[in-house]
Amino acid sequence: MRGGRATVADVPEGHTIHHLAARHADLFAGDKVHAGSPQGRFADGAARFTGTVLDATEAYGKHLLHHYAGELTLHVHLGLYGKFTDGVGEPPPPVGQVRLRLTSDRHWLELRGPTACELLTPPEVAALRDRLGPDPLRDDADPGRAYARISRSPTPLAALLLDQSVVAGTGLIFVTEALFRAGLPPLLPGRDLTPAGWAELWADLVDLMTLAVERGRIDTVRDVHLPEAMGRAPRVDRHGGEVYVYRRPGAPCHVCGTEVSRGELAGRNLYWCPTCQAGRPGPAGPRVN
Numbered sequence: 001m002r003g004g005r006a007t008v009a010d011v012p013e014g015h016t017i018h019h020l021a022a023r024h025a026d027l028f029a030g031d032k033v034h035a036g037s038p039q040g041r042f043a044d045g046a047a048r049f050t051g052t053v054l055d056a057t058e059a060y061g062k063h064l065l066h067h068y069a070g071e072l073t074l075h076v077h078l079g080l081y082g083k084f085t086d087g088v089g090e091p092p093p094p095v096g097q098v099r100l101r102l103t104s105d106r107h108w109l110e111l112r113g114p115t116a117c118e119l120l121t122p123p124e125v126a127a128l129r130d131r132l133g134p135d136p137l138r139d140d141a142d143p144g145r146a147y148a149r150i151s152r153s154p155t156p157l158a159a160l161l162l163d164q165s166v167v168a169g170t171g172l173i174f175v176t177e178a179l180f181r182a183g184l185p186p187l188l189p190g191r192d193l194t195p196a197g198w199a200e201l202w203a204d205l206v207d208l209m210t211l212a213v214e215r216g217r218i219d220t221v222r223d224v225h226l227p228e229a230m231g232r233a234p235r236v237d238r239h240g241g242e243v244y245v246y247r248r249p250g251a252p253c254h255v256c257g258t259e260v261s262r263g264e265l266a267g268r269n270l271y272w273c274p275t276c277q278a279g280r281p282g283p284a285g286p287r288v289n
Contacts, residue, residue, distance in 0.1 A: 014169020061168025
């Protein structure tokens with residue numbers, strides 16, 4: 001008997017990948033899985049680990065890892081368009097371009113449109129981890145390693161936080177919102193950020209991303225600025241959640257009323273409040289708290 005499909009939104013920020021790692025462990029960990037590639041593009045890779053047991057899953061930034069018996073690791077990077085669907089019982093006939101299908105006696109899972117779907121050896125997994133910055137959602141993260149890069153760099157702080165070799169898992173929503181909450185402009189040179197400012201910013205990223213894993217959406221607005229507290233309409237956006245500046249250009253800041261600004265950095269939109277993010281390199285003041 002077939003189960004219904006459950007689709008995970010293809011938001012490419014790190015909390016989504018950590019959610020997927022936990023879900024896939026619940027579905028398949030300890031089970032023998034059968035792998036196939038209805039599309040054909042991953043047929044050779046699927047043949048190498050089909051019939052083996054999934055030992056564990058892991059998320060590192062925006063990278064998802066399935067560790068199988070025999071020291072084979074499935075590496076998936078969803079990118080902008082990748083998407084997983086899963087269900088219980090017998091899987092339905094393949095629809096569309098299914099890169100990977102996993103089945104067990106209990107569940108099935110399909111992957112479509114990823115940027116990467118490949119098998120890695122232990123040295124290749126180690127190399128992947130080495131090229132990534134610390135992930136705020138991992139217990140083994142070392143924020144000092146990220147600050148060593150940031151504190152020496154003239155590059156705008158927003159660009160550094162979006163660089164996965166500096167901090168892993170942060171995307172545009174987390175970066176723009178954390179900078180607002182810290183009272184820091186996105187174009188502040190990294191070397192102007194104080195150690196105390198970085199400690200506060202890192203701690204807030206940990207809190208925001210952990211909350212996003214728990215809720216399945218990104219919420220960054222403090223209770224005092226929620227719609228019911230301010231008497232305003234809730235946000236309507238495909239990303240969900242309440243935010244301060246992300247994709248709100250021209251709208252009034254929830255804290256000071258100034259119009260939210262929009263600019264561009266390396267081909268990406270940035271959003272900030274010119275008043276609340278006046279350029280202080282240290283910890284945020286009471287205006288945003």
